Amino acid sequence: MNSSAPPPSLTASVDGEVLSRMVRTDQLVAIRRSVLAAIPINVVLSFTATLVALNSGRAFEGLSWLLLSLVVNGLRSYVSRWAFAPSPGTTPEAGVAASPTARPVASHLRLASAMAALSGCVWALIPLLCHGYSSPQAVFYLTVVCGICAGSVTYGIAYAPVPISFITPALLSVVGCLVYAGGFDNLALAAMVLLYLAALARGALQSDKTFRDGSRLKNEATALAGQLRQVHALSLDATQQLAFRASHDSLTGLLNREGFTEAATLHIAAPDGRQHGLLLLDLDGFKAVNDAFGHKVGDRVLQDVAGWLRREIVDMQAILGRWGGDEFAVLYTLKPERQTPTAIAQALIRSISFATAHYGGHLGVSIGIVVTDDADIADMISFADEALYEAKRTGRNRFQVFDSALNQRLATRRDVERDLLHAIEARAIGVWYQPIMASDAREVHSLEALMRWNHPRHGHISPEEVIFAAANTGLAEPLLRHLVDEVCRGMRQLEAAGSSLAGVPIAINVSPREMAQLAVDDIVLGLLKSRGIAPRRLQIEITEEVALDTHATRSRLSALSAAGVAIVVDDFGVGYSSLASLRSEYVRQVKIDRSFILGLSSSPGNVVLVDAIVQLGRSLNIQVVAEGVETQDELDALRALGCKLVQGYHLARPAPLPDVIAWDAARLPLAVTAAAPVSAA
Known part of the structure; x- marks a missing residue:
């Protein structure tokens, strides 16, 4: 692999389809919020327009238009809360992102655009309240229509089709009425409204693009952060597995020599004055098992012996390890309620035959014992090894406590x-x-x-x-x-x-x-x-x-x-x-x-x-x-x-x-x- 090659782009690791769905989801959530925020303003302006109509003697037209506006706003509010909202107890993002494809998100956005167009058509009927913008109230209605259109663009920055669907019928109706009325002033005003419509549409499209770019960057960062968290979790898991493998024996699952030494050193480090007992065990007759049945059976014997040792010392809070080959080490703190090391050794010697009898032969075990309160683990192992050597030399399947005579022999x-x-x-x-x-x-x-x-x-x-x-x-x-x-x-x-x-x-x-x-x-x-x-x-x-x-x-x-x-x-x-x-x-x-x-x-x-x-x-x-x-x-x-x-x-x-x-x-x-x-x- 060429080490000089540039690293792959982080954004390339985010799936494009997933990223697009996340952006659409953000648009949908933003549109939902903007619609629910804009409807109260729409209702207030609707009541105001109706009051002006009543004051000008157009009560029937004003009340009819208000009723239609309220129905459309109510329907739009209901659809926003129902169609755009996720299941109870979840966020909108979670509700939409859980969809297997982007189709539900796109459908909801199209529905939002349709509802905006319906609301815009209601405001396109304003000419009915002012004789096609020819009555004295025309300036008021024209101001209200242009203002609400500007507000829809301001609120609907997330998804351009929604504000454009709203403003297009409303402003085109204004243009149509002004052109129908004729005259230079009306035609000039109609041209200005068309220019206003184009400016609002352009602003809506730019806002949409800016929102999508920002949403894409945010979601890329979110996705990458999630991937980094996942990679970090995998790295921690791999590190823990490596640390476990470095300190444990792969065959028996017990601590290996290095792991046992480290754990035992920490165990005896506390200066509490207590005595610690170390038992070093060596299987008698294990070579014969390997020679007679093969190394696979020998490995299973070692695994069974490890399980047997775990069961035998389960209540001792002891540190158990495979010291190497067919040797095992047990370290524990001596307490009045616990058995003495010699009693434990005797029990182990008596019970090991039951752990391995199903292999066609009975293994024995020789045990070296050392009890001390001031030696480090290296010295304890050396002492126990000397005692183990003496136990095997004098007959095997027995234990030997490290004493002054063995200490002198070890020193020699x-x-x-x-x-x-x-x-x-x-x-x-x-x-x-x-x-x-x-x-x-x-x-x-x-x-x-x-x-x-x-x-x-x-x-x-x-x-x-x-x-x-x-x-x-x-x-x-x-x-x-x-x-x-x-x-x-x-x-x-x-x-x-x-x-x-x-x-x-x-x-x-x-x-x-x-x-x-x-x-x-x-x-x-x-x-x-x-x-x-x-x-x-x-x-x-x-x-x-x-x-x-x-x-x-x-x-x-x-x-x-x-x-x-x-x-x-x-x-x-x-x-x-x-x-x-x-x-x-x-x-x-x-x-x-x-x-x-x-x-x-x-x-x-x-x-x-x-x-x-x-x-x-x-x-x-x-x-x-x-x-x-x-x-x-x-x-x-x-x-x-x-x-x-x-x-x-x-x-x-x-x-x-x-x-x-x-x-x-x-x-x-x-x-x-x-x-x-x-x-x-």
Whole structure:
């Protein structure tokens, strides 16, 4: 669209036919008023003319003419009040404008012209009262006729045919009488009357045009004002709809994240000292609904859950919103007559199954609760989210109140996230190593690199917390690069020290999220190449919770395996993809989860499971490592089952690389029992 084109004319937006009918309506209303105002004057002049006739001895003619004048004026008044007037209770404009066409308006105007012509014919009979304007009273009658004609033009400015219809017969009768009487004076006077008639007609036509122009401008403005009001109303409605859509979730109709935050901020802004409770709800099992029934059914479930929440909290005057995904938030002010947040949470957990049971499964709900009187909504959400995470971690379908312990954990997490980048850049995050040994405890098969960070305020931070913080802060890739680089540096240190461990592979753990989201193959192989390290010296250890059959993961693991990097599946036996892991062409080693090793010698069930895994590994040419070996009995049981590789505190503890080198140099070459634990520096 050409932006330089002029805007369309506003008058063009008013329909011409409608505008014409509105102008005619104004003319009709004005004519009605002028006729009703002029009739009393007409009656007064009629009585005056009759009195002059009586005084001149023409009683019969005068009274007859008066009677005719009164009848015509009465008829004209009646027609004006009846034909021109709208229905009772409405304005004349509304009564006429309501007509579907302009025909009623035009008919009324023609009727008004006809009635004016009839009244003019009555005044055309004035010559009967003065011998054709030849009696001594002729000057009086001539003055009255000319005056009433001028008055009709003055009053009838809205519609020219009405005054012209009135004055034409009256003045033509004067001209006819004067011409009939003859004589220069009469003929000159007749000419003047004709000129007078033409002037009055011209004035009536000009007044009509001026009235119509003014009426058109007024009605255009009125119509445009109406259109502008309509456009303004539509604009307000559109603005309100946009504001609603901006602050509400389109699926459930609840407040969205932004709308809930704004409403909650206003709700808790009043400094009344009252406590506010925030419940953050997350549906348990919703992903299974989506997977089993499809996203359309999942959307209907969310809509039903939203309706269920509305019903459950209808008496609480609470603010309800969809926080995102399958999470919902409820904020309300605590009052003595209302239930406590924990009671509300218990009721919600009990009743949610009834809201979704008709979809073929029962959903649960985990709830994080925070109660406070001085926190802003952002902090409350953060606190409730921490409590929700704890509720899901400890079993799901339960609630958890945010307390001091969770507050300390949240503070720690925030500090970890804030300090992580600096720790990576300063190499404050180090790597310890734990040997993986042959079951006879003589040979070190490989080393497992374990991340260690001693935070300056919070002490030891678990690897899981560091990985979680890296994912939340977008530092997953820098962290992975740092750890791989640390392992490469460790390999060089082993070579420089002349240690017998210099040739053993080193395994580095990669989280499922990193494997799914990062180009792990490009990162690892690129760093190995830049450091001059052979890929066969590195192992990638992943938990089997990662979906090994996804296209992205499969291609990355294939690239690593093809380059010589061995792929190790950790925590084998506790994930959903265990057998699929064994079928993968790139898996070279599995680590039996420590839960199966604990008390192995006294657990026949675990013995059967471990034996099955060992046999599967032998059949598929996959190495099997038993991790978590902490007693000699467990080690003996594993030896008896034919498990050739073991790892655990009974053999060697994780330690910094210098301590591992010293441990390896000091251990007995022919030891048949477990080596002494490494003393961590």
